[in-house]
Every structure is written in C-alpha cells, then in structure tokens.
Amino acid sequence: MYSAIIAEDSKPILRNIQTLIQSTDLPVRITATVSNGMEALEYIKAHPVDILLTDIRMPKLDGLALIEQSRLVNPNLKAVLISGYSDFEYTRKALNLQVFDYLLKPVERHQLVDVMNRLVKHLHKHQRNDIDLFEGIVEPEFLSNLELGMDFFVEDKIMLIIRRQPFTREPEVGNFTQNVLQVCLTKACGPHGCWVFPALLSEQFIAIVNSSILDNYPSVHACMEALSSELQTEAIKVSIAVVPQPAGIQALVKDYGKLDTIMNEQLSVSGGLIDTMYSMPKSMLPSGEMEKLMGLFADMIVHRQKERFTILLQQQLLNFKSNNIRMSELDRFIWSLAEAFNNMDTHKNPRDRLRLVEEIRWLMNGESYEAFEEALLSWTKQNFDKLQDQNKKSSEELFRQLDQYLLQNIYSQLSIADVALKFHVSPSYISRIIKKHSQSTFVHYYMQLKICEACRLIATRPELKMKDVSEVLSFGDQHYFSKVFKEYTGYSPTEYRDARK
Structure with missing residues (x-):
C-alpha cells in the first residue's frame, strides 16, 4: 500500500480528488490532506510519503516550490501537479522538477485513474529493482515474497550482520529466527525503521536500520550493544558486525561483501561486536x-x-x-x-x-x-x-x-x-x-x-x-x-x- 498526500486550497476540489482515489481499487491510501504548501512540507518531513498530489497555486508555499523542497527530504517522492492552468512556464518548471504527470482541473475520474495506475506501476517497478539488489545476499524464497513500504527507501541506512556467537549453546528451535530478531531489533531501534532479512549464508542475518537511529544513540556501537542485550533476554548470544557510515541501498549491498569479510577475519573466540570505528581483536601471534x-x-x-x-x-x-x-x-x-x-x-x-x-x-x-x-x-x-x-x-x-x-x-x-x-x-x-x-x-x-x-x-x-x-x-x-x-x-x-x- 502506497501512502499519498493531497495539497489543495479548494476544499471541494480536494474532497473530489480524495473521493475519486478512494473509489478505485488502487493500492493507495490518502494519509493526509492539507490546504497549503507549508503544511504539506511539514507533514512530508515527519512521515514517509510515496505520492504527492498538489495544486500549483497555494498560499504560503506554491506547488512547484513544495515539490522542490520535498525532494530534498525524500528524493524518491513522486509528484503529480493539479492545476487549472496549462501555461507553458508551469509545464517547463514541472519538467525540470521531474514531476510524474500533470492533471488539469476539473479532474475527471478516468484521467486520474490512468495517471495513478501508471504511477503505482512505476513505484512498484522502482522498489522491486531496489529489492532485487539483495539477490545473492538474502535467502531467495524470503526475497521473492518481500514487500517493503516507502519508509525503506526514504533515507540512508546502516547495515549489520548478525551471527550466533562462537562457542555458545545453540538457541532453542524457533528462537534464532527472522521473526524473533525483528522483534528484538524493533525494541532496540524503535520508532525508527528497521528490517531483518535471513542471509543466504546459514545462521546469518542482515539487519537494516534507518540512519535516524543515531538520534537515539550516541553511536552505532551503542545501538549494537542495545540489540545484543535484547537478544540475550531471549537466551541468544550473537556477534554483530557493522560499517557504521550510513549509505543508500545500492552502496549498502556493495558493502555487504566487505562487512562479511570483516566478520570472518575479525571474529574472535569470545565473539562480540565488530565495528570498523572501534579496535579489532588482535592476533596473539606475530607474523610467521x-x-x-x-x-x-x-x-x-x-x-x-x-x-x-x-x-x-x-x-x-x-x-x-x-x-x-x-x-x-x-x-x-x-x-x-x-x-x-x-x-x-x-x-x-x-x-x-x-x-x-x-x-x-x-x-x-x-x-x-x-x-x-x-x-x-x-x-x-x-x-x-x-x-x-x-x-x-x-x-x-x-x-x-x-x-x-x-x-x-x-x-x-x-x-x-x-x-x-x-x-x-x-x-x-x-x-x-x-x-x-x-x-x-x-x-x-x-x-x-x-x-x-x-x-x-x-x-x-x-x-x-x-x-x-x-x-x-x-x-x-x-x-x-x-x-x-x-x-x-x-x-x-x-x-x-x-x-x-
């Protein structure tokens, strides 16, 4: 389900657009309606939004300025302009801002449904492409059924690799699973977005956390300690490796190989937390x-x-x-x-x-x-x-x-x-x-x-x-x-x- 916000200063037009969208079978949910651009911008800053439908001329902040500033917050946001004007200057600016489409008032149902259908297909394809980047890293069956909301795509992420700590009792059946790890990660990282994927490698999991987690903790290392503590309450002792610099999805996938190598090379007999910003366990023997x-x-x-x-x-x-x-x-x-x-x-x-x-x-x-x-x-x-x-x-x-x-x-x-x-x-x-x-x-x-x-x-x-x-x-x-x-x-x-x- 994709979330959408409508910014329109005319209440009758706003209600009409909202009713038309709600009458369709499209996977779009109207999460907010606002009457000016500034109010819309504040909402987009505070919430994950997939689609913005906005009038061009609005008080406080016009539609084009709203799109431009919203893109700074959420680069993946898709915008549809709604206006009674077909002026070329507006069209030129809209093209520069890579607006998805342009609707003229009065908005008719068939016109809106056509635009929204194409927009939903575009969003799904874009998100599926990003998800497919995890092929060869995440367990295939899990990946094929994976559906992610827009909040997964709106900000940089931090990736962690989680394994059972060496020389510890194997967790009871059903304990060391994606679901259990997801619950513990959510407790440690909430309310910030976080996800757990079973890795292709046996008994290894990949955790993805929104970079805003650093608002809760002084460092990623502190977040790792919190997650480790949560897992210990479930009698699960783990080793966690992380490259603490936030990055986009594509960069994270590229970092996975490096992170897995770090885990393999640096993991010690006592396990623990492996962070490239902190000192690693040293070999007890000099070279040779x-x-x-x-x-x-x-x-x-x-x-x-x-x-x-x-x-x-x-x-x-x-x-x-x-x-x-x-x-x-x-x-x-x-x-x-x-x-x-x-x-x-x-x-x-x-x-x-x-x-x-x-x-x-x-x-x-x-x-x-x-x-x-x-x-x-x-x-x-x-x-x-x-x-x-x-x-x-x-x-x-x-x-x-x-x-x-x-x-x-x-x-x-x-x-x-x-x-x-x-x-x-x-x-x-x-x-x-x-x-x-x-x-x-x-x-x-x-x-x-x-x-x-x-x-x-x-x-x-x-x-x-x-x-x-x-x-x-x-x-x-x-x-x-x-x-x-x-x-x-x-x-x-x-x-x-x-x-x-």
Whole structure:
C-alpha cells in the first residue's frame, strides 16, 4: 500500500480528488490532506510519503516550490501537479522538477485513474529493482515474497550482520529466527525503521536500520550493544558486525561483501561486536609465529609424540582463549592438525577429506570453549591411537610415501611415469601398490585427491571462483573439472559450495 498526500486550497476540489482515489481499487491510501504548501512540507518531513498530489497555486508555499523542497527530504517522492492552468512556464518548471504527470482541473475520474495506475506501476517497478539488489545476499524464497513500504527507501541506512556467537549453546528451535530478531531489533531501534532479512549464508542475518537511529544513540556501537542485550533476554548470544557510515541501498549491498569479510577475519573466540570505528581483536601471534606453531605440532604428529603433543596442546588452547584469538586463526590451526594426521594415515581413503570437513565443523560448533577443548583433545587422542595401531609393512610405507608425494604435488599434473621415476621403481609396481592399498587405479586415486582438495578449497575459500579452483588444480578445462567433480561427489561444484553454507 502506497501512502499519498493531497495539497489543495479548494476544499471541494480536494474532497473530489480524495473521493475519486478512494473509489478505485488502487493500492493507495490518502494519509493526509492539507490546504497549503507549508503544511504539506511539514507533514512530508515527519512521515514517509510515496505520492504527492498538489495544486500549483497555494498560499504560503506554491506547488512547484513544495515539490522542490520535498525532494530534498525524500528524493524518491513522486509528484503529480493539479492545476487549472496549462501555461507553458508551469509545464517547463514541472519538467525540470521531474514531476510524474500533470492533471488539469476539473479532474475527471478516468484521467486520474490512468495517471495513478501508471504511477503505482512505476513505484512498484522502482522498489522491486531496489529489492532485487539483495539477490545473492538474502535467502531467495524470503526475497521473492518481500514487500517493503516507502519508509525503506526514504533515507540512508546502516547495515549489520548478525551471527550466533562462537562457542555458545545453540538457541532453542524457533528462537534464532527472522521473526524473533525483528522483534528484538524493533525494541532496540524503535520508532525508527528497521528490517531483518535471513542471509543466504546459514545462521546469518542482515539487519537494516534507518540512519535516524543515531538520534537515539550516541553511536552505532551503542545501538549494537542495545540489540545484543535484547537478544540475550531471549537466551541468544550473537556477534554483530557493522560499517557504521550510513549509505543508500545500492552502496549498502556493495558493502555487504566487505562487512562479511570483516566478520570472518575479525571474529574472535569470545565473539562480540565488530565495528570498523572501534579496535579489532588482535592476533596473539606475530607474523610467521602461527606457521612455526603449526610446524611444531605437525612434527610431533609425524614422530608420534602423543604425550608431549597433548600437554602442549592443552597449554596452547588456554593461551588461545586468554588472548582472544580470532576464529579464522583457530580454524587454520585446527586444519593444520587435521592435515598432519591425515598425511600420516597409511590406510586412508581419499574421501576421508570430506569426513575431515564435517569433523572440524563439528569441533568448531561447540556449545562452549571448554566443550571445544575437551572435544579437540579427544579427537587428537583418537587420531594418535589410530596411527599407533597401523601396521608398518614395506608396501604400506611406500604407499604412504606415494600418497604424501601426490599430495605435495596436488596442484601439478603428474603421470604414473613421473612418480615411478621419482621412486626408482617401474610404473607397473606403482600401479600395484596403489591398487592394493586404495582399491583404485593410479589415475583414479590421484583424481580423488584432487577432488578432495577442491572440496577443501570450496569449503574454506568461498571467494574463489570455480574457474580458479579448476586452474589451480591443473584441470585445464572448467567444464571437465565440473564433470569429474560431480562423478566423484555426486554434486556439481556450485551445488557443493551452496550445501556448505
């Protein structure tokens, strides 16, 4: 429903126009009628208005001046001039002001209905175009049914991204939803306009707030704190990221990618509020130290130093928490352990990489940091026990070395002859060893490793294009890569990426 105001100093004409509009089935509601331009301008300043129908000659402020000043308040306002004059000078000024149409008195029903019909279609198309800007960001079904009033389009907005805080209990079913978040946001931001959209990414929401919210709070950060408090009353702990500078709809949509990157890069184990105007959590390790740390733990895995590994890991996890390490760094560290264990597994199936993705996702989704620590220590113990139970026969050791060599060259394109030359054996012997321990041919096994690496890249580097993944893994042709990927996983690369969100 679109809101309209009529500005006309002749009461009979005003009542006639109002009656004609109300007699139609058009989605237009007359929210105010006024007798002079100044009164109309004050109403437009205080209320969202879609359509202005105004006489040209009125006391205090004429129609053309009213349109010009109203546009400063609401640039999207659509105006229709009503006058008994067909003077060219008025028409020229109206064109300069981009008036939607011009009606001559006496206004007849068919004339008014024609103009209003075209105006409603124009407004709907314009608003739908703005809404469609959120395609690829907002959940598709929600977006297709989304209808927004004019108040969504009349002023600059502030965008927030909301996620469940890391290492917190998952909210009860029905709590962490668009409706619940909308209620809490309205409590924190009312009476200013605010909207919540479910994002395309799982368990992420986008909040849009009118910039006038800064009349209520000294800063956007204070508004975020109020929203966080409201959600905690619903037993929902969240992390919120925001770029606090207000912007138009198109600029906001462009900012979403930057804001999502900020959330991914800066979110720490304790969660909280992420604001580009405030200091971010710092990495506890200087540049290069994380690589040294990952190398130290990987070396203990290679040498099967279970007890030393466990003691140092317990110590390191405490350090991570006390220094509020970023989630991206913690995820990187856990993946390095997983890779080290996986590289030492002489009986592994290449599809185990998919299992690893799920295991790490489960570890990182703990209900508390303490639960995460306990689960990680248990998981590493299981992996050490598995390594210690493995029988180290000569063929198994060669297979392990072959597998490690193939993994090290996963981004190259090796032939069985290249591998045979490296290990000083015949290609047929390489083929027998691979077949014995993987039940696959050399080509099939190497391809499985490449597809598993593709799965990891898609899961951990969502910004990569499928063309880039194909090229970096030396497939050469993207269509061939997509075909092989589907043969091995049952999904196309795009379907797999969407399923991980």
